[in-house]
Amino acid sequence: MALPSVGAFTDTYLPTVNGVTYTVQAWRDRWRDRGGDMAIVYPDADDYEPDDREYPVRSLPFPFYEGFRMGVPRVPEAIGDVDLVHAHTPFGLGMSAMRVARSRDLPLLASYHTPTSEYAAYVSLGDRVERTVRRTATSYERWFFDRADVVIAPSDRARDHIVETVDVSTPVEVVPNGVDVQRLQPVAGDDFRTRYDLPTDRPLVGYTGRHGYEKCLSDIISATDGMNVTVVFGGDGPARDDIEARAEAANVDVRFLGFLPREELPAFYSALDAFAFPSPVETQGLVALEANACGTPVAGVDSGALADTIEDGVNGYSYSQGDITGFRAAINRVLAEQDTLAEQCLSRRETISIDHAVDRLTDVYESVLEDD
Numbered sequence: 001m002a003l004p005s006v007g008a009f010t011d012t013y014l015p016t017v018n019g020v021t022y023t024v025q026a027w028r029d030r031w032r033d034r035g036g037d038m039a040i041v042y043p044d045a046d047d048y049e050p051d052d053r054e055y056p057v058r059s060l061p062f063p064f065y066e067g068f069r070m071g072v073p074r075v076p077e078a079i080g081d082v083d084l085v086h087a088h089t090p091f092g093l094g095m096s097a098m099r100v101a102r103s104r105d106l107p108l109l110a111s112y113h114t115p116t117s118e119y120a121a122y123v124s125l126g127d128r129v130e131r132t133v134r135r136t137a138t139s140y141e142r143w144f145f146d147r148a149d150v151v152i153a154p155s156d157r158a159r160d161h162i163v164e165t166v167d168v169s170t171p172v173e174v175v176p177n178g179v180d181v182q183r184l185q186p187v188a189g190d191d192f193r194t195r196y197d198l199p200t201d202r203p204l205v206g207y208t209g210r211h212g213y214e215k216c217l218s219d220i221i222s223a224t225d226g227m228n229v230t231v232v233f234g235g236d237g238p239a240r241d242d243i244e245a246r247a248e249a250a251n252v253d254v255r256f257l258g259f260l261p262r263e264e265l266p267a268f269y270s271a272l273d274a275f276a277f278p279s280p281v282e283t284q285g286l287v288a289l290e291a292n293a294c295g296t297p298v299a300g301v302d303s304g305a306l307a308d309t310i311e312d313g314v315n316g317y318s319y320s321q322g323d324i325t326g327f328r329a330a331i332n333r334v335l336a337e338q339d340t341l342a343e344q345c346l347s348r349r350e351t352i353s354i355d356h357a358v359d360r361l362t363d364v365y366e367s368v369l370e371d372d
Contacts, residue, residue, distance in 0.1 A: 003036030004083035004365050009097035011071050011089040012113075013042035013054075017259065018210050019286040020113045023154075023177040024088055028053075030358045039079040041093055043071035055079060057093070075100050082106065084365060088113060090144035098147060107368045110148035111175075112141075112162055115281055141166050150368050152361075154284035155305040161283075173364045177286050178357025179293045181349045183262075186295040186342075189271030192264070196257060199230050203273035203335050205299075208234030208260060209287045211243060215279035216301075218246045223276070223327035225250045229335075231276075234260045234268055269294035274334040277306060280321050285309045288316075289352045297341035299330040313337075315345045 008028065012020040024040060031038040043059030050056055055076040071093040079100075087097035087110040094110070101108035145151045145168045152175045153159040159172045193200055205224055211217055217239060224231050230253040233243065240256070247254035260268055269275065275291035277300035282288075285306045288298045298316035300306045310318045317333045319326030334341060350356065 003031065003034060003362065004369055005037040005039075005081065006031065006084055006086055006365070007039050007041070007079050007082040007097070007100060008086045008088060009041045009093040009100075010087075011043060011091055011093050013040065015045055015048040017262070019177065019284075020088060022286065023113070026178065026180060026354050027358060027361065030354055034358070037082075039082065041071070041074075041076060041079065041096065043093070057096075071096070073099070084109065084369060086111065087148070090141055094144060098144075107149045107372050108147070109150045109152055109364070109368060110145055111152045111154075112145070112158055112172075113154070113283060115161065115283065138166055142168055146170055149372070150364060152364065155308055157305045157308050158283040175360045175364060176352070176357045177284050178354035179286070179289045179349075179352045181293050181353045184266050184269070184290050184293040186346065187266050187270045189267060192267035192271040196232075196255070198232065198255065198271070199253070202253075203229045204232055204271055205229045205274045205276050205331060205335075206232035206234065206268070206272045207276050207287075208265070208268060211235055211237030211240040213239045213242075214281050215239070217278065218243050219278040219324060219327060220276045221246050221250050221252060221254060222324045223278075223331060224252045227252060227328070227331075229253070229273075229331075230255060232257060232268075232272070234258070265290065266294055269296045272296045273338055274299050274331055275316075276327075276331060277301065278327065279306070280304050282306055282309075292316075292345040293349055293352065295342040295346045297334045297338060297345055299327065299334045301327075314341070315348065316341060 010024050014021055028038045028040055039053045041055045044056035055078055057074040058072045060070050073092055073095045075096050084107045085097045085101040087094040148170050151162055151170050151172045153162055153172055154177050156174055159174050162168055162172050220231060232255050234257045236259055269291045275296050275298045277288050277298055280301050280303035282304045288300060288309050291298055292315050298310055300310050300318055301321050302318040303321045310316045312318055317330040319330045
């Protein structure tokens with residue numbers, strides 16, 4: 001049976017590197033490997049050359065978040081005939097996706113990648129304004145997702161949030177983002193430590209990803225303050241200067257590596273003894289699963305999707321949001337049980353794979369076409 005042709009619309013794509021970009025590109029690649037067609041419409045960027053079936057549209061800088069661009073709603077004619085439309089954003093190009101679906105009478109699926117309300121602090125000037133922005137963001141999400149035929153959530157916890165908090169009436173299906181377990185495998189981490197001049201005589205506790213204020217990354221420094229570890233940050237973002245300032249005042253060795261090429265991530269994860277993840281706003285927590293795929297257990301907050309991603313004593317340990325003492329204890333338990341936890345992480349690799357995710361995505365696509 002031929003796979004359906006898909007028009008995917010996203011406000012986040014290459015050269016920006018984050019979980020949404022990774023997921024959209026990885027799903028497209030697997031779809032293509034299976035003989036399917038998936039066109040991607042995304043905001044133009046000067047330093048990225050589009051691949052086959054990638055269609056950039058004019059974009060504008062997002063004033064409240066450095067490095068992020070919003071696509072101007074537009075539908076490139078070159079996407080041709082598609083069987084269904086998949087929006088990976090409720091904003092700019094999500095509106096383009098809705099327009100295509102309505103004008104061609106096609107099913108519209110919408111992925112819920114990020115809780116929009118969690119970014120209210122970026123655009124507000126005080127608590128009262130922030131509360132208003134959060135309410136407005138949730139109302140907008142409800143309006144957009146209620147106009148889709150199916151909403152796709154990356155985890156059970158994200159699905160519960162969509163149903164209970166956003167209060168959408170559209171059916172919600174869980175499709176995990178998935179991890180490329182063929183590429184993300186455990187490797188020797190010694191070369192990585194040498195290449196980045198990282199110590200070999202103490203544990204490495206690290207994080208990689210976007211440095212956003214909502215991710216509470218300075219909690220990693222607070223939790224490790226005074227511990228005999230080296231903290232390693234990969235990635236970048238608007239909160240980096242504040243995190244660096246916090247690091248300078250702390251009694252812990254902290255290193256900032258900046259953005260790492262994706263081909264270096266297996267070595268980065270493998271070099272770590274513990275992956276620290278204090279972000280309470282994740283809809284799945286993809287980097288935690290990437291770390292697990294490389295055999296690295298996670299010390300993370302028991303909030304958002306991480307509450308499902310982290311199984312205490314299996315692939316890491318969790319702590320209550322805001323409890324720095326509990327965070328320190330979780331890191332120490334991961335370090336103490338690293339060998340056992342690493343084996344258990346590796347035994348679960350296939351269950352978190354992209355192929356497993358795309359199998360589920362295929363089921364959802366075919367189901368919505370049957371119902372159309």
